[in-house]
Structures are given as C-alpha cells and as structure tokens.
Amino acid sequence: MPENELQPGLLFVVATLLPIASFTILLLWGAIRWALRPYASDNATVKTIFEGLGGAVPGQAPAYVATAAIGLAFLCSFAGFCIFLAEVGEMHELKHKLDHAKLHPGHHDDHDHDKNEKAKHNEQKVDKAKDAKGEEKKKVDAAKQAPRNLQGEYNALKNRWEGAWDWARVFPKSTHDSARGSILQIGFRIDMLAAVMFVMVTFIATLIHLFSIGYMSDELQKEVEDHEVHTAHGHYHRRGRFGRFFMFLSLFCFSMLNLILADNLFQIFVSWELVGICSFLLIGFYFERTSASNAANKAFITNRIGDAGFIIGLLIFWTYFGTFNFQEIFARVRAPEADSHGAIKLGKESAGHKIVRGNLVKKYPDGSASIKVENGVGDVAFIFPRETPGHFDAPRLGREKYAYHDPAPTQYGYIPYWLLIVGGLGIFLGCVGKSAQFPLQVWLPDAMEGPTPVSALIHAATMVAAGVYLVGRCYPLFTVEVLLTIAYVGAITLFVAASIAVVMTDIKKVLAYSTVSQLGYMMLALGVGGWTAGLLHLLTHAFFKALLFLGSGSVIYGCHHQQDMLKMGGLYPKMKITALTMLMGVLAIAGTPFFSGWYSKDEILAGAFGFFMVNKHHFLLFLLPLVTAGITTFYMFRMWFMTFTGKPRDEHVYDHAHESPWPMTVPLILLAILSVGVAWGWPPHEPSHSWLGHQLHHYSQPKTVEFGDLVDDHGHGIPVDVDFVAENRSALENHAIVGFLALGVVGIGLAFALVLYYYGVLDPEDAKEQFPGVHRFLMNKWCFDEFYSAALVRPALQIAHWCRNVDTYAIDGFLNLVGHWTVLTSAWSGRFDRGIIDGSVNLLADVSYAIGSWLRNVQTGYLRSYILFLALAAMGVWILLYAWASALGAP
Amino acid sequence: MNPAEQLNLYLALGALLFVCGVVCMATKRNAIGVLIGVELVLNGANVNFVAFSRYNPAFEIEGMIFALFVIVMAAGEAAVALAIVLNFYNNHTTVDVDSAEELKG
16 A cells, blocks of 8 residues: 555544544633633623623534534544445455465465564565575465465555554563553554444434434523422522533544544543543533432442453453454464464364463473463463464464463463453453443443433443443453353343333333343343344444434423323324334334344344254243343333323323424434334345345454354363354254244234233233232332342441441541640650750840849949049059059068 | 159159049039049149159150150040030030930940
8 A cells, every 4th residue: 555545444533533623622612611701791801702602601503513523423434434335345355365375275474464564574584484495485486476465455455444553652561572562552443343333323423413402402591490409499500501511422422433443452441431431421411410410420330340340351461462452362362264284273173263272281480381282171272473473383282382471472372261261251341331231230220310312322322332342342352151151141131121121110211221121132142152143233223222212302302301101191193203203213122024123133033042052051041032022022112102192191291292393303213214224135024134234244243253162072161062153053044933933022022012001901000019029129120229239338338337437446546545645745845845944044044134234233324423433443453453462562 | 852752742743633633523514624634634644754754764755755645645635525525515505424324224
C-alpha cells in the first residue's frame, strides 16, 4: 500500500471522534455559561456574551450539535461499511488461498503475522538461510513466488482496515519482548463484526438523539418542577438540563464506538469504564431523586465487581503474553494451522486454532521447561510464537517441547492451564457485570430510573450488549470450562429474568427484564458455540429492543410520565403509530417467523439443541431457552395488551393520553422497519440464510468455533465435549425440528397471553391469588436484592460497625490516653519552665532594675548638687589618699 | 622667711581661691555667678602653677606655660559658657541654673 493513500478504515475513526468533538464543544459551552451566569446581571458585556451563548433558558442548539455529530458518524460508518463490504470478499479469498498454500508443504516461509515489514524481515532471514543451501535455492524460490505475492496483496488490503499508534511504554519487568510487549497501543481494526456494530450503534444512536429532542423537551424550561422530589416547600425546582443530557449522550457514543473500534483489550477496558461512567451519569440524570441516585450507585458498584474480574483477566494475559492486541494474543494462545512441514496434527486430529496442552517434565532454574505434549489434557498450555521464525516445528504428540519462561515473540512459552481458565473467567466476569448476567443482573432493572432514551440506547441496545460483544471478541481466549460457564450463566439469566418479567407492572421494568433475558440468550449462544447466532441476536435485539424502549418512552410521554401498566389500557386508538410499531417489536422479540428476532433466536435454539444432542447431560442448556421462548412471548404480549387494548384502567391517564410529536414517531417507524427486516436473507423462510448472519459467519467468526477444542476423551476434567463440528452438524440437521418446537412454544405463550389479557377468559388476579407464594417470589425478583443485602451488604455493614468500634474504643482510647499523658507531662514541664527558668531570668532583671532605680536618685538634674558631689567626692578622694599615704608612713 | 614658707603662703592663697570658687559654684543659682565661681577656681589653680614655677626650679617653664594655658582655656570656656547661658536664657527666659533640670535621671 502506498504510504500516502488514505485508509478507508479511518472513516470509522472519524465516526468515533465526531461524538467526542461534540462532547467537547458542549462541555466548553456549558462551562462558559456556568462561569458567566453569576456576573450576567452586573456587567453589560458579560450579559451580551451570556445571552449570545443561550442565556438562562436552555436552548435546543446542543441537541442539534450532538445529533449532527452522531448523524455524520452514521454516514461515515455506513460509507465505511459499504467500502468494507466491497473489499472483504477479496480479502477473504486471499486469506483462504494463503492458508491453503501454508497447509501444503513445498515452501518454507510462514507469513502468519500482521505487519508487512515483518513479513519482509522474515523473508530476508529465510533468504539468507537459503543462500547457504545454494542449489536448493532456485527450486524453493519458484515455489515461493506465488505465495509471496499473495501475502503482499493480502497485507495491502488488510492494512487498509487497521492501524495502531503507540501510546505509552510501560516496560513490565518480566518480558523479554521489549519491542512490542511493553507498549500500550491505541489502534483500530475493522472486521465484519466491528463494521456492522458501527452501523448499528450509530444508526440507533442517531434515532435516539432525534427521539430525545422530543422526549426531553421538558428540560428546555428555565425552571423544571420535579414532581417526584418533595421538599419542605413543595416540589423541587431546578434549572432545565437539556444541554447536559446531550453532552452525556455524546460522550457515551464516543466511548461505545471506541470500544468497538479497539484492536486491543486495554483500549476496550478504557472505553468499558467510560461507558460505565456515562451509564452512571445518565441513570442518575435526575439525581435529586433518591431512587435515581441509588440506582446509579448500584449500577456503578455492581459493574465494579465485574471490572475487578476484568482487571484480573487483563493482568494474567498481559503477564503471560506481553501484549493486549487481540490478534497477537490469539496467535499466542491458539496453535497455528501449519508449521514448516505443513498442517499441524496432534495424533489424528488437526491442532490448528486449538489450545495445545501438556505436562511439565522438567523445569530449569531460569523458569523455562520441557513439556510433554498431550492430547487435550495437561497442567500447562503452550504459548505459541507470535511471529513465526524462519523455520519452526510444532509440538508433536507424546514428544517433549522446550518452552521458555518468558518467551520472545518467536519463542514457545507456557502458561498454567488453570490461569488460562481464571483469566477467561475474569474477562467473562467483566462481561457479566456489563451485560447484567446472573448473578450481577440486579442493577439493570433499577437503571430504568434514567430517562427512557437512555434506557433504550445504553441499557438495551448498545452498552449492555458490549459484554456480549467482548465475549465474542475474546472468543479464542476462552477454554472449554469458561465456555460452559458462559452457557450456564446465560441459561440461568434468561430464565430468571423472563420469569420476573411476567409479573412486573412497570412498563420499563418489563422491558428491562426482557433485556436481561435476551442478553442471557446471547451469552448462552456464545457458550454453546453459536458465535454467529449470539452476535446476530445482539444486532437484531438492538433494533427491536431500542424500538420497544422508545415505544414505551412514547407511551410514558403521552401519559404524562405514568409508567405503571395498571394505570394504562385501551390506548390503541389514541396512539396508533406507537402501538403498531411496538407490536412489530413485540412480534420480533417473540420470534415470529420472518421478523428479525426469529432468525437469530432460531439459530440460538438450534445451536443449544446441537450442544444438547452431543452432551445429553447438559439438557438444561436447551430446555431453559426453549421454555423461556414461550415465556418471552407471553410477557411481551401481556405488556402490549395491558397497554393498548381492553378498557382504560385509569380515566385520568386515558383522557390526557396523546400521540407523540414527529421527532419521536419517525425513529419508531424507522426502527420498526429494521426490526422486521434487518436479518432478512434469501430464501427468507430459512433462518440460517440471514444475510447479516451470513456476513458475520463467513467473514468474522473465529476459526475456533469451526474447529472446537481438543478435549480429553477419557473422562478426565469436566464432562463436556466441545466438538463444535458435531454440534454444528447436529444443529443443522435438526434445525427444522427445533424451529417447529420453538414455534409451538411461542404459540402456547401467545395463547396464554390472549386468554389472560386480551379475551379476559381468565382473570390474572385469580392466578395471582392461586399462587401467592410464587407471585410474591417473582415480584421480589427471586429475592436477589434481599439475598445480597443479607449475605453481603449487612455483613459488610456489621464488619464496618465493628471496625468503627475498634476505632472508637481501642485506637482512639489508646490515642486519648497517650494524649492525656502528654498533657500532664507538659503541665509539669510548663511549671518548671515558668518557675525556675523564667524565675531566675526575671530575678536578675528585677535586681538590675532595683539598683537602677536607686541610682537615679543621684541624678538630680541640679547643677549645684553636681558641683557639690564633685567637691565632696574630690574631698573624699583626697582624705582617702591622705589616709593611705599616712598609713604607708609617708611624710 | 625661707622659700618653703613663702610657697606655703601662696599655696594657701590658691586653696582659699579654689574653695571660694567651689562654694560660689555650689551656692549661686544665677548662671553668671556660677561662671564667676569657675573663674575663681581656675585662678586658684593658676596661683599654684605660678607659685611652683617661682619656687621649684624643676617647674620654672612648665608652671608658666600651664598658667598661660589655663588663662587661654578660661577665656574659651567663658565664651562657650556665656553662649550656653545666652541660649538657655532664650529658651527659659531665666538664668537660674536650678530650672535646668531636664537631664534629671
């Protein structure tokens, strides 16, 4: 690639930077206004500037800035996506040819690395080696000719979509890899997943910005009355915060896009924390309300627990791999497909893209070791060379392999297998926190205290999906055990959340639990090897859940901030657009054929079924999602029926209900269209032929998913067979059965909803009275909050109480005693000082003073008395001299 | 009358003048009177110097010279003292030395 050619990948970078520009503008703008406000009434010049910046009343301009930024970001992303689509095919083709060439021996060079220069460097090395060989040279060169050109073309294409800049050198003590291992980088790497996510996030964010202009219009007043905050003087009054809302949204968009853009774990971690803080700020947007500030704290603290795990994972991988770059970590942890002798095999199986394990045979003083290679068992896992040396040999089954304690980029190393599991679980714990999975799901429903567009953007479509995205990104890092954990966590979450959603009456809470449940589906899919299914569900879910949340926002706005469905009902004639678009969302999430949710959910169920067929004892992993598909249908239709059909339950709310203005309905319509059609493919009746799914599957799915992992077949370790090949085959064969099963369950769920909430044949109240225990249990959200309160919060408070007592009585008591002693000692010391030391000095001064006072009597000031004294003194002296002289016997 | 007896007479005269001068200085409240006393004291001393110059050959020249010095010095002293008295009068409208008691300790 010529140096001066602009990379199309930079379009995505620009898309990322636009929102931060908007954030900066709004921040400065707000800061200047804040600084000028106190002086605006005194000074005419200040007043002019203040008025020019919008004055005391919030204006709509911040919304235009933020919306324009994110809109432009969408255009950039979309353009980038189109260019990427045009090039990805060729890129893939080249990669395929390259891999093929590598798998078949006949030439010695292995270009399994990223950088063009490095490729050249290696070639030179190889060439030098060959010069020595002399005669062989020509033959080898001839064989080498073709792949070298392929490599060059491939690199040129690939370099158009990635780039990295050094950010900070940190030099960890334990790495020899001083060239790269000690550098933190900022970089971007666009693959199909990132490109699609970019388009999805920017598109939904643009619509939600537009929607917010309508929804947040209350904040445009100079003084807003918060009906939910009571003070001694009635309701709380404050300034409108229109600009602040859009400022936070812009910061969030930047953080989210940066998270998708990142090519390394550390950059993701930084963005991860940034989206977390945006979530905190926006949940607590009405921070005067106790519930909102508590919810913000809860969300932030719960996420901290997950992030603690994330940091542990980061530390482990950084220590052992010396890099955060995804491609480099994957190259370290997964075996390459071929070595200098062709395809790598462990026994009969191919080892390509797998974790290769072994047992320590001998450990040397410098920490390096000889490791006997095993098939799917062993205490340590190999760390593979990140940059392949000129000639290299892969581990052979049953042989010993030398591995370094701290491997350079071209050396083998080893990592204890349990640390690989802990690291994977740590990263996953971060995802559990961010994606509100069991057991950290408690924060997301409370997060609904934020404004509804925030719930739609952050807590439904994008940020909470970041956990799923990260699991998808780090997929090759996860061992079998971690994947099984992910699957079970997902399965438990999706069922628990769905069961709670059944009894919720707050429209946003229903949607929040449904979000948790759907995220559980995605995690489950990833855990059972349905990488494409999980991430496709992420994308489709983003559209229909954003739609549902915005729809609920429209209902709430129309009903004057009434969120309780027990006060709604029969709203369909009053808000037809909202009702119909929401119906599209409900149908999509329920998995109705030909709606987007169907394509992804069917794939997930098929994947789970495939897993179940291969591992029969993990039947829960199929049963729970299947049953939950029915529950999902039930509670979503329950919500729709309770809101839009039947008789109005509250006349006051009904009378005031109205359709929302166009900035709110237009996003609804656009999202409804995409909720239906975003996953379509040809032929449309085949869920596996979804175009979007195909793109993800074909161009972005990690090779690990295809090949699975090496697992011991003698029953050691944990009983799971990650034979993704068999699973995928089984899933494919049984797709039709699973599809019909799912449809049946969905039909049953719909039937229940119709019977209970549309036709009113059965009264839901009766059901409630029949099973009061179950109802209460579900209303209490499976008592998670109570459990955490009893198991964690109260013990923590009790311990804190004890600590305080130790502080108050033991430490403070001791300190007070010492203090008392000090005071006593100083009192004595003071007395000594004042009595003895000061006393003696004073005495001296007093005596001098007394003598002086007595002597001044002589100084009369009278001339005559002086003369008298003189005369008398002279006489005295004379008499003395005379007496002395006569005593001496002088004449 | 031998020279020693003659010298004693002169010394007695000098002592008398000196005592008169001191008593005059110690008793007069008028500054001019005090100055007169000063002159008597100086001349009493002069009589001694001259007497020693006449009767002791060892002091023949020195006695004369000292007497002359004292006369010159007395003249200077009288001039300075009169100036002080004049200024004192300007400030206090009196020449009573008892009113000059600002230097009292």
